[in-house]
Amino acid sequence: MKERKKETILMTSLKLFSKNGFHATTIPNIAKEMKMSVGNIYNYFPSKNNLAKCAIKFSSSILASTLRKINNKNLTSKEKIYEFTKSYYEIIEISPEIIEYFLRVYLSNRSMFDDENDKGFDLAKDFVDEVERLLSDGINKQELKKQNFYVSFSIFIGALGGLTFLNGEKALEEKPIQYAKEISESIYNALKI
Amino acid sequence: MKERKKETILMTSLKLFSKNGFHATTIPNIAKEMKMSVGNIYNYFPSKNNLAKCAIKFSSSILASTLRKINNKNLTSKEKIYEFTKSYYEIIEISPEIIEYFLRVYLSNRSMFDDENDKGFDLAKDFVDEVERLLSDGINKQELKKQNFYVSFSIFIGALGGLTFLNGEKALEEKPIQYAKEISESIYNALKI
Amino acid sequence: MKERKKETILMTSLKLFSKNGFHATTIPNIAKEMKMSVGNIYNYFPSKNNLAKCAIKFSSSILASTLRKINNKNLTSKEKIYEFTKSYYEIIEISPEIIEYFLRVYLSNRSMFDDENDKGFDLAKDFVDEVERLLSDGINKQELKKQNFYVSFSIFIGALGGLTFLNGEKALEEKPIQYAKEISESIYNALKI
Amino acid sequence: MKERKKETILMTSLKLFSKNGFHATTIPNIAKEMKMSVGNIYNYFPSKNNLAKCAIKFSSSILASTLRKINNKNLTSKEKIYEFTKSYYEIIEISPEIIEYFLRVYLSNRSMFDDENDKGFDLAKDFVDEVERLLSDGINKQELKKQNFYVSFSIFIGALGGLTFLNGEKALEEKPIQYAKEISESIYNALKI
DNA sequence: TATGAATGAGGCTTCATTCAT
DNA sequence: TATGAATGAAGCCTCATTCAT
Incomplete structure (x- = not known):
């Protein structure tokens, strides 16, 4: 249940960060949105920065797993590109924050995410790896x-x-x-043999 | 000369904003970088927000005019796409701030740019219009x-x-x-008939 | 056993307070050091201030009883001064917190210890009284x-x-x-007739 | 004049720190006492810690120069000890904060003053050196x-x-x-040959 | 025009204390 | 008794903006 609440905080932060940007979102904002006290958030995340970093990991892991499932299907590259495109825009419809977050927070605060432990872009490594898999697979299949x-x-x-x-x-x-x-057809045309 | 100094401030701000992000760049930072006093900046721009807004206009106008010149040449769409791609990455090499600015500042602070006078995205209208011209021109030429x-x-x-x-x-x-x-070939493949 | 646990809390607090100072020591610190819950500490001591106050009483009582034992011996003043000096530095070696506490906590937070019940310095009254006994005894013996x-x-x-x-x-x-x-010789020389 | 104001802030801080202790004195307290804004203090001192550290340097330099003057006089050690004792208690009467500060702030927050630049105790080095001079001089003169x-x-x-x-x-x-x-006589008796 | 000291609201974070379990 | 999540006041510090010079 502690894990459960941690996740709720994460989702709420993700939503607010992606709606208003990192700097325009305050910890009191997040607390209020959750009807939780300011201090209690710090029982779950050690800092606002860390919260933002976890949000990156979380949202890139969703993209990664979405694409992984598609990669595991027995589909042509064209179909896979289409499937992922669809999933991607479905996510935007249901939980736009997952994608908006990259545009609003990650792109403009990259340096914030660089520290000795994480190398910034590595946070999205899983996703990048899946993209690579999709592409190299298509190349192998001469598509x-x-x-x-x-x-x-x-x-x-x-x-x-x-x-x-x-x-x-x-x-x-x-x-x-x-x-x-x-759009997926255009992408396919750009990448096809 | 007032106009001249205004532009220097703009360029400096653009550079710092794009390097460090909007919130991480302070007016004192900008002033120091220019060896100018904090107060004097306010003689040229009424607020930090306004400075950021002018920077958007400025940098999108550079992109717009770059593309306009290409559009005005007698080239195939494929060539135009290539020419602009080249120019775009040349800009990145020489003045990365012009492009980085969009990623670092505009994307994550859109709401900041919305007010009664400007509609955010409109700030880049000139550029968008040129892209449209390139594309519709190519369609007309059945390319x-x-x-x-x-x-x-x-x-x-x-x-x-x-x-x-x-x-x-x-x-x-x-x-x-x-x-x-x-990359320009891939783009062309995606867009070509 | 309640009394026993109370004392353990006191010793732990004394140790941490004297090592890190009063303000730099938090109740969670103390709880963690004891593998006890934060809330439970409040079953034994009503507040952090009270804990600090009890720690003063505790550590001054150790000094007082140490000196009392020496005073009760049949020794010259010179010997008593030496004995106490030795004991004092033995305490520093074994349980430095007992003495350090005065320097780290009491000296710099005196006002904290003043309230309607205790008059601050009175907390150390027993010890001061024993010092007085040693001195007046020496005077009486014309030493x-x-x-x-x-x-x-x-x-x-x-x-x-x-x-x-x-x-x-x-x-x-x-x-x-x-x-x-x-040092005890120097002290003796300062006080001797 | 900037230097002058810096010194005023220092004196005010010294006074409040020594009266109430380091932690019980807030930056707003200091600001209010000076009828100055909170932010402006930070134009003169980069942090509360730094302010406290400068206060140490300041007050130990006063003690050092007081003792230096006495050391430079042609006096017996006994007289020097007396002179310094008098000066010391005169300071207590006129500016008790200069001395109280050590007891209230320095003693209990030593670790705060330790960093790569200053080694804590070194802050008082000048004063300690003068004490050494007084003592070794007396030893040389066989006093x-x-x-x-x-x-x-x-x-x-x-x-x-x-x-x-x-x-x-x-x-x-x-x-x-x-x-x-x-007291100076007792000290002399403790130290004399 | 130019300077930079001054203002003060507001953000992040800490931590003594409480309370439901 | 014991737990530890929850509360929220309060502290440090930043920085956009102003204004006297």
Whole structure:
């Protein structure tokens, strides 16, 4: 149950951080949202920074496991890209904070996450590894073009993030998921052999 | 000369904001970097928020004019995409702050930029308009696929930004510009008819 | 057994207070050191302040009884001074907290110990009384000079404390007890007729 | 004038620290006492700890220079001890905080003053050096007994401090300075050949 | 225009103490 | 008795902004 409450705090923080940004979210904000006292949060997390770091780990692990499940299916690369794109925008619909968090907090506070234990980007390593698996698998199956991993990664994840950004800007006319088919096809075209 | 000094302040702020983030950059930091007094900055910009907003306008105008020049050339869409990709990563090499600023400041502080006068994303309208011009021009010339603008925008700008992110993470082995050819081809493949 | 546990808490507090100071020692610190719960400490002592006050009483009573035993012996004043000096530095070697406590906690938090019941210094009254007994006894036996009690007290106890201070500063080359002979002789010379 | 204000802050802090102890004195307390804003104090001293450390340096330098002047006079050791005792209790009468500070703050927060730059006790080095000069000078002139420096230091400074303590406890019937003659004679007797 | 000292609200964090179990 | 999660007041410190010079 202690673990349970820790997770609740994490989810609430994730939500507020992703809605308002790291600096604009105060510990009292989080406490109030949870109807919990300020001090008690510190019984679960030693600092606001640590809370933000755990949130990164948490949300990147969701993305990683989502993609892992897809990678484990017996699908073509094209299908996998589509499946992940769909899942990604489903997450945005249900728990937008999981993805928004990267844009709002991680991107702009990277240095905050660097310390002797974690190397910043490593926090998302599991997810990056799964992307690599998807890509190298497609290359092996001669479905995808053999090209620099960073380029493919940028195309794939950059495109997904780009639409997320536009969604956050309220620039889209439809919900992101409506664009899933179209965007995943474009991504596929960029990566295919 | 007043205009001249205003611009110096802007450039310095842009540099510091993009290096350290908006909240981690203080007005005294900026003043010190310029060997100017804190108070005097307020003779040129009414607030720190306003400074950040002007910085957005400034840096998006650079991107916009860069792309405008390319659009005005007599080139195929493929060439234009390549040209802009190159320019984009050249900017990153010479003045990374112009691009980093979006990642560090704009993305995570959007609400800050919303007020009665500016609608946030509108700050980058000029640039978005040029992207649209590039794309619709390609469609007209039957070089690019006719598809939802937001999807194409996400692919194009998302991919460029994705690599910038990886560069910021020190995840790349080469300078971003080394990937320009490869990434612009992928983008083209994603968008072509 | 309740009394027994109470004493254990007291000893632990005394140790931590004297090692780290009153404010730097928290109730959770004490609880953890004892493998006891925070709340349970409050079943034995009503407050942290009270704990500190009891610790003073406890440690001054040790000094008082040590000196009382010496006073009850059939010794010259010179011998008594030497005996007490030795005992004092033995205590420092075995349980430095008993003496350090005065320096770390009592001296700098006197006001804390003043309330309607106790008058601060009175906490050490037993000990002060024994010092007085030693001195007046020496005067009666025409061994010690008849002089103002506070002056003699300052010389005697001040000198012992001075060396304790230097020991705490790690300024001494030997253990305090090595200086016992020399220092007690000096004290005697200061007080003798 | 900036230096002047810095000194005023120092004196005020010294006064409050010595009256109430380090932890019981808050920065707002100090600010209020000076009719100054909290933030402004930080324009002069980077932290509360640093303020306390500067106060140590300041007050030990006063003691050091007082004793240095006496050492430079052509006096017997007995006279020097008397002179310094008098000065010491004069300081207590006029600016008790200078001496009380050691008892209230330094003694009980030593570890606070230890860092890579200052070694705690070194803060008082100037003063300790002057005491050594007084003593070795007396030994050379065959007025004082050749004995361990730490022992003599403890007798001399311990005795002075002992009476200060009693004064702080309001245990004395007269002002400390009334005891100067008597106490300096006892000290001399302890140290003489 | 330029300076930089001054202000004070507000954020993070700590910890004595309580209380439900 | 014993536990330890929960409370919330209070402290240190930062920094955007102002203003007297």
